[in-house]
Amino acid sequence: MNRLSWFNAVSLTLGFAFLYIPMVILIIFSFNESKLVTVWAGFSTKWYGELAQNEAFLNAAWVTIRVAVFSSTLATVLGTAAAYVLVRGGRFFGRTLFSGMIYAPLVMPEVITGLSLLLLFIGIGLDRGILTIVLAHTTFSMCFVSVVVSSRLVTFDKSLEEAALDLGCSPAQAFRLVTLPIIAPAVISGWLLAFTLSLDDLVIASFTSGPSATTLPIKIFSAVRLGVSPEINALSTIMIAVVTVGVITASLVTKRAMVRQKQDELAAARTE
Amino acid sequence: MGRPGLAVVDGNGCGFVGKLMRRALLIAVPYVWLLALFLIPFFIVLKISLSDVELAIPPYTPTLDLSQGWAGITDFFSQLDFENFVWLTEDDLYWKAYLSSVKIALIATVLTLLVGYPMAYGMARAPAEWRPTLMMLVILPFWTSFLIRVYAWMGILSNEGYLNQILLWLGIISTPLTILNTNTAVYIGIVYTYLPFMILPIYSSLERMDESLIEAAEDLGCSRLKAFWLVTIPLSRPGIIAGCFLVMIPVIGEFVIPSLLGGSSTLMIGKVLWEEFFSNRDWPVASAVAVVLLLILVIPIVLFQRNQQKQTEAEQ
Numbered sequence: 001m002n003r004l005s006w007f008n009a010v011s012l013t014l015g016f017a018f019l020y021i022p023m024v025i026l027i028i029f030s031f032n033e034s035k036l037v038t039v040w041a042g043f044s045t046k047w048y049g050e051l052a053q054n055e056a057f058l059n060a061a062w063v064t065i066r067v068a069v070f071s072s073t074l075a076t077v078l079g080t081a082a083a084y085v086l087v088r089g090g091r092f093f094g095r096t097l098f099s100g101m102i103y104a105p106l107v108m109p110e111v112i113t114g115l116s117l118l119l120l121f122i123g124i125g126l127d128r129g130i131l132t133i134v135l136a137h138t139t140f141s142m143c144f145v146s147v148v149v150s151s152r153l154v155t156f157d158k159s160l161e162e163a164a165l166d167l168g169c170s171p172a173q174a175f176r177l178v179t180l181p182i183i184a185p186a187v188i189s190g191w192l193l194a195f196t197l198s199l200d201d202l203v204i205a206s207f208t209s210g211p212s213a214t215t216l217p218i219k220i221f222s223a224v225r226l227g228v229s230p231e232i233n234a235l236s237t238i239m240i241a242v243v244t245v246g247v248i249t250a251s252l253v254t255k256r257a258m259v260r261q262k263q264d265e266l267a268a269a270r271t272e
Numbered sequence: 273m274g275r276p277g278l279a280v281v282d283g284n285g286c287g288f289v290g291k292l293m294r295r296a297l298l299i300a301v302p303y304v305w306l307l308a309l310f311l312i313p314f315f316i317v318l319k320i321s322l323s324d325v326e327l328a329i330p331p332y333t334p335t336l337d338l339s340q341g342w343a344g345i346t347d348f349f350s351q352l353d354f355e356n357f358v359w360l361t362e363d364d365l366y367w368k369a370y371l372s373s374v375k376i377a378l379i380a381t382v383l384t385l386l387v388g389y390p391m392a393y394g395m396a397r398a399p400a401e402w403r404p405t406l407m408m409l410v411i412l413p414f415w416t417s418f419l420i421r422v423y424a425w426m427g428i429l430s431n432e433g434y435l436n437q438i439l440l441w442l443g444i445i446s447t448p449l450t451i452l453n454t455n456t457a458v459y460i461g462i463v464y465t466y467l468p469f470m471i472l473p474i475y476s477s478l479e480r481m482d483e484s485l486i487e488a489a490e491d492l493g494c495s496r497l498k499a500f501w502l503v504t505i506p507l508s509r510p511g512i513i514a515g516c517f518l519v520m521i522p523v524i525g526e527f528v529i530p531s532l533l534g535g536s537s538t539l540m541i542g543k544v545l546w547e548e549f550f551s552n553r554d555w556p557v558a559s560a561v562a563v564v565l566l567l568i569l570v571i572p573i574v575l576f577q578r579n580q581q582k583q584t585e586a587e588q
Contacts (some may be wrong), residue, residue, distance in 0.1 A: 007394075109524065111542045111562070248408070
């Protein structure tokens with residue numbers, strides 16, 4: 001079947017309308033002149049100007065970005081190692097527990113993760129601040145990285161690694177020269193996923209942050225509890241724009257990498 | 273793995289023992305990290321749920337004092353009790369909150385499935401060159417801030433909101449509908465934010481399906497609807513199961529959606545836990561709420577993990 005049946009066309013149109021109309025409305029009304037968000041009073045970019053002068057939001061944004069960079073990088077290293085162990089590690093003591101600890105955080109309610117980490121940090125006397133948020137975010141996002149990377153590892157031909165080892169590579173060299181380049185797209189998308197999860201997190205950050213470190217979601221949450229505001233609309237629009245550009249760039253880059261990999265494989269097959 | 277003879281003389285010269293040590297290290301680092309920051313914290317929650325609330329820092333008692341040696345440890349254990357759990361059964365707020373969280377999660381999962389399945393099906397049957405774009409359109413909202421996506425509905429559903437404005441203008445209603453701060457708004461918010469989690473696993477199982485199976489069923493005299501029911505649905509079952517778990521389990525403990533879109537009548541346990549902790553500052557009761565919530569979730573989490581493992585092994 002190469003054409004969309006009308007049923008499929010209708011369900012896709014309605015579905016995507018449902019997914020996108022709320023965000024489109026949000027973006028349109030961020031350019032509204034009026035303070036009353038539900039009444040259109042003409043085009044204006046003044047809320048963006050006010051946002052740029054809002055010290056509290058800017059500070060929170062800076063904290064959030066630093067936390068996201070550190071935690072996603074750490075999570076990518078740990079998550080890739082965990083994926084490698086799960087897929088290639090064979091049997092070892094406590095493997096079931098290990099895979100349980102990888103999958104459970106994916107569905108664990110955030111309130112439980114947040115509460116338990118907070119109680120741990122207080123128990124060991126660690127002051128709450130940027131460090132504790134980074135530790136918390138690393139823990140749950142490494143599991144997401146590990147799932148993304150292991151799905152690439154299972155489809156990847158193990159004999160390539162074995163060939164490198166037979167040709168005299170050390171396991172570390174084989175990983176760096178053969179495995180890593182092949183799983184790189186998955187590792188990069190794992191990092192991006194960890195980065196956005198960290199940027200986005202409200203609940204775990206609320207539990208694990210101290211008065212010295214407020215992240216952007218915490219600030220946004222306390223503002224929107226009071227109702228809809230044009231300044232938050234402007235901030236949301238900026239965030240949506242950044243994510244959209246990021247996702248489109250990332251998908252183009254991985255698409256190009258995949259095309260190149262296919263060409264390389266074809267070339268290799270021809271020279272054989 | 274490589275031939276053992278070669279591994280012994282590998283570039284770093286550390287040989288077989290070195291290789292074993294590297295493997296142990298590779299396993300140990302993520303393992304210890306998860307033990308320390310995922311598993312051990314749960315035992316701390318369990319311990320504090322058995323403690324008493326106290327006006328102190330930290331606000332509970334007893335605290336384990338190892339400097340007193342054995343006496344300190346026995347003293348600590350003798351002071352633990354199940355008071356907080358008894359309290360959870362006595363105040364019916366908690367039972368009602370657990371039941372209503374499970375009920376809301378079940379209904380919302382069914383609704384998400386009803387919205388998500390036709391979309392996943394449409395995507396899987398769309399021309400192959402459209403699929404990457406459609407896929408990106410599903411993933412894009414998932415990358416966008418959860419908080420912002422929930423917030424977007426506040427402006428739509430409020431009494432002066434865009435939905436009421438349109439309905440009033442069309443003359444369908446004469447007085448604004450109250451949707452924000454009701455359970456209806458909570459359902460809309462859940463379906464909206466969790467939709468990608470439902471679509472993606474179903475889509476990936478539908479896309480892998482061999483379409484000639486449907487043709488075969490139709491050739492053998494099945495109507496289209498019957499072929500769909502007897503062939504497509506069973507073949508997409510792993511995706512449906514994964515999607516339902518991915519939606520239902522986190523929704524039971526959801527906090528952001530009920531607190532922004534729900535009203536005072538929306539009882540959800542994630543919100544109760546948050547308020548116990550941040551407003552009442554009763555850490556032991558908050559911990560007890562978390563322990564019971566975890567016990568409720570153990571069964572679906574284990575089932576979900578089995579399902580995932582089975583699928584990974586099937587792919588390998």
